Amino acid sequence: MSASLPISQDARRPARLLTQNSEMRQIGVWNWSLPAWAGRLADGRTYNTCPSAGICAHACYARHGTYTWPVVRAKHQANLMFVLDDLPGWETAMVAELVGAKFHGAWIRIHDSGDFFSDAYLLAWLRICRARPDVNFYAYTKEVDRFRRLTEPNPPANLLWVYSYGGTQDAALDPAVDRVADVFPDEAAIAAAGWASQEASDLLAVLGPRLVGVPANRIPAYLKRLAGRRFSEWQAEVDAERAARHDRRDCRHLRLVVDNTRSTTQHAPTQADQPRAA
Numbered sequence: 159m160s161a162s163l164p165i166s167q168d169a170r171r172p173a174r175l176l177t178q179n180s181e182m183r184q185i186g187v188w189n190w191s192l193p194a195w196a197g198r199l200a201d202g203r204t205y206n207t208c209p210s211a212g213i214c215a216h217a218c219y220a221r222h223g224t225y226t227w228p229v230v231r232a233k234h235q236a237n238l239m240f241v242l243d244d245l246p247g248w249e250t251a252m253v254a255e256l257v258g259a260k261f262h263g264a265w266i267r268i269h270d271s272g273d274f275f276s277d278a279y280l281l282a283w284l285r286i287c288r289a290r291p292d293v294n295f296y297a298y299t300k301e302v303d304r305f306r307r308l309t310e311p312n313p314p315a316n317l318l319w320v321y322s323y324g325g326t327q328d329a330a331l332d333p334a335v336d337r338v339a340d341v342f343p344d345e346a347a348i349a350a351a352g353w354a355s356q357e358a359s360d361l362l363a364v365l366g367p368r369l370v371g372v373p374a375n376r377i378p379a380y381l382k383r384l385a386g387r388r389f390s391e392w393q394a395e396v397d398a399e400r401a402a403r404h405d406r407r408d409c410r411h412l413r414l415v416v417d418n419t420r421s422t423t424q425h426a427p428t429q430a431d432q433p434r435a436a
Contacts, residue, residue: 266293300326338369
């Protein structure tokens with residue numbers, strides 16, 4: 159436990175770091191989870207585990223349903239507090255847990271909610287991957303710049319990842335080069351776009367074709383917000399609107415500058431200014 163950032167008295171370190179839900183159990187995947195996006199811990203600290211989230215924050219499956227149950231939210235927040243308060247201790251505990259025979263040859267999904275929210279945290283995961291070469295790891299991420307800098311130059315052989323649309327760094331993605339995932343309204347929209355769906359198995363996001371289609375969760379309020387668009391299209395609309403507002407502010411500022419340079423001094427008419435007699 160860190161002396162500089164003590165964990166709250168009523169919080170408990172999680173006994174197990176990795177869990178499985180019924181869907182992931184069927185394909186042999188274990189999950190590591192953080193609370194999704196932004197919130198406040200029991201001790202009053204605020205957090206943002208998805209600093210590059212864009213429109214995805216408005217239609218995030220991990221902010222709905224079982225993820226909001228108090229016992230689930232408390233578990234995810236305990237995970238985050240462990241990372242924040244004692245990153246070296248958490249890293250040691252994760253490596254120790256992964257020694258278990260059940261993880262040999264298994265797959266770990268890093269974050270079924272949350273993302274790589276800091277350089278130090280991502281670097282810890284890269285060390286964990288290298289420490290357990292007999293375990294396979296994969297992740298979706300919107301932290302494009304962070305992965306470009308810290309992961310892409312020398313990735314662990316047992317780590318696969320897919321960049322997912324719907325974040326503030328979408329413009330940095332190149333679908334002709336990068337493995338990318340986009341949320342579509344439904345399976346028909348994925349097929350029409352010529353992308354490959356990962357619906358049959360989440361592992362297809364990193365093991366299947368490079369262009370990954372994810373059908374939207376059938377949450378009525380989220381489907382209404384999606385309005386038949388892909389996440390990439392929705393994010394592009396928001397980015398364009400933001401750029402237009404920025405341009406309008408710049409134009410107003412320029413007009414003010416021009417107005418401020420206009421002279422208000424009146425000069426006496428010169429001879430050249432006088433009307434000539436007919």
